[in-house]
Amino acid sequence: xxxxxxxxxxxxxxxxxxxxxxxxxxxxxxxxxxxxxxxxxxxxxxxxxxxxxxxxxxxxxxxxxxxxxxxxxxxxxxxxxxxxxxxxxxxxxxxxxxxxxxxxxxxxxxxxxxxxxxxxxxxxxxxxxxxxxxxxxxxxxxxxxxxxxxxxxxxxxxxxxxxxxxxxxxxxxxxxxxxxxxxxxxxxxxxxxxx
Numbered sequence: 282x283x284x285x286x287x288x289x290x291x292x293x294x295x296x297x298x299x300x301x302x303x304x305x306x307x308x309x310x311x312x313x314x315x316x317x318x319x320x321x322x323x324x325x326x327x328x329x330x331x332x333x334x335x336x337x338x339x340x341x342x343x344x345x346x347x348x349x350x351x352x353x354x355x356x357x358x359x360x361x362x363x364x365x366x367x368x369x370x371x372x373x374x375x376x377x378x379x380x381x382x383x384x385x386x387x388x389x390x391x392x393x394x395x396x397x398x399x400x401x402x403x404x405x406x407x408x409x410x411x412x413x414x415x416x417x418x419x420x421x422x423x424x425x426x427x428x429x430x431x432x433x434x435x436x437x438x439x440x441x442x443x444x445x446x447x448x449x450x451x452x453x454x455x456x457x458x459x460x461x462x463x464x465x466x467x468x469x470x471x472x473x474x475x476x
Contacts, residue, residue: 291459293369297362301354303345308366310459312339320344320359322352328415328448329359335385335452338459356414360421367426371459374398379470381458387446390437394450396458397429400476406432409447410440419451 291310298304316333318326320342333340342363346355371377382395404423406416423430432451437443462470469476 291370291372293366295362295366295369297358297365299354299358301346301348302358303347304358304362305341305343306359306362306366307339307341308363308370309339310367310370313337315339317341320355321346322355325352325356325359325418328444331445331448332452332455335449336455338452338455353414353417357417357421360418361425362421364422364425364428367422371398371426374469374476376461376466376468377458377470378460378462379458379476381454381456383450383453383457384435385446385450385453387437387442387449388439390439390442390446391435392443392446392450393431393433393435394447394454395431396451396454398426398458398476399429400427401429402427403429404432405430407434409434409443415444415447 293308295306314334314337316330318329318340320326321344329340329342332338342359344355344359348354377398379398380396384391384393402424404420406419409415419430419432432447434443434447
């Protein structure tokens with residue numbers, strides 16, 4: 282007699298509202314790269330698509346913006362909400378590989394992203410021309426997912442290519458870090474016993 286075991290997906294819904302924005306995020310870490318995002322910033326939507334495609338996660342983001350001074354609050358608040366969603370979806374982090382590293386070229390640009398789902402927030406990121414606002418996205422993600430993240434531009438001069446290679450590399454690094462390791466199915470990948 283066979284038992285039909287339903288697969289448990291690592292998912293989370295997060296709702297965040299401030300005086301500047303209202304954001305709802307849904308994430309499925311065991312997804313297929315599906316994306317449904319409307320945030321009013323086409324470049325950010327394009328970059329988040331790089332995360333879902335390369336990370337093979339499903340992501341839905343619905344955003345209402347109350348303050349249209351600039352994109353700062355929207356980008357930062359989406360990073361915060363996504364970080365909270367990832368942390369919730371990861372749960373106790375039992376059996377995950379924890380670390381992820383990726384080098385990704387985009388024409389003349391080359392980026393390296395290294396992540397540790399350590400429980401300790403820390404961001405180290407190379408400045409990327411006029412796109413430095415994306416530092417706020419990653420800072421929000423790191424502080425709320427409680428992770429260490431190193432982002433380095435190794436080569437390149439086209440700012441769009443540089444930031445796109447970063448987001449692709451981030452997606453691949455996430456996919457590696459959240460992957461389950463069959464050798465540690467019942468424990469944390471930590472000598473301290475906590476992440």
